[in-house]
Amino acid sequence: MKTPALALICAALVLTGCGSLRDSRINPMNWFGESRQVERSELGQTSDVIDNRPLVPEVATMVIERTSTGAIIRAEAVMPTAGWWDPELLPENFGRPVDGVVTLRFVAAAPRQPVPAANPAARTITAVYTINEADLDTIAEVVVTGEANARRVRR
Numbered sequence: 001m002k003t004p005a006l007a008l009i010c011a012a013l014v015l016t017g018c019g020s021l022r023d024s025r026i027n028p029m030n031w032f033g034e035s036r037q038v039e040r041s042e043l044g045q046t047s048d049v050i051d052n053r054p055l056v057p058e059v060a061t062m063v064i065e066r067t068s069t070g071a072i073i074r075a076e077a078v079m080p081t082a083g084w085w086d087p088e089l090l091p092e093n094f095g096r097p098v099d100g101v102v103t104l105r106f107v108a109a110a111p112r113q114p115v116p117a118a119n120p121a122a123r124t125i126t127a128v129y130t131i132n133e134a135d136l137d138t139i140a141e142v143v144v145t146g147e148a149n150a151r152r153v154r155r
Helices: 002-023
Strands: 036-039 059-067 070-078 085-091 101-109 124-132 141-145 149-154
Touching: 059 141, 059 149, 070 085, 070 101, 070 141, 085 124, 101 124
Parallel strands: 101 141
Antiparallel strands: 036 149, 059 070, 070 124, 085 101, 141 149
8 A cells, every 4th residue: 555655656756856857958858049140250161062052141040959860950041032942951071060069051042033022931941951869969059051140059
């Protein structure tokens, strides 16, 4: 009779303790915070990748979403006209972190005939990049660069 009561008390204590981990760094869902904008000049030389697509003018948003196999980095940019295509986040340094930092270049192919669009939603492009669990363990910061700015997320 004492064993079920003791098990209930232990379970209640464990569940109560879980609530305090919600905002803790131990919680894997809190590994990366919100992105912040940084000036492109702060980054210095960032490219060793050959690609003819231009950098997007400005990285508008960037988020990192956890998955069961690692994480997905999603970035958006609002382009000057509609029709931009083939957006991609290109990894620098072959996708390996340098001092715990992974740098991605946000590029897209220009339209052959630009289509003016007043609606920003029609000019918004999105690109994603996946990181597996093993690589995620060595990453402390992710930087996505555009032409005029970059967005940075730290653990």
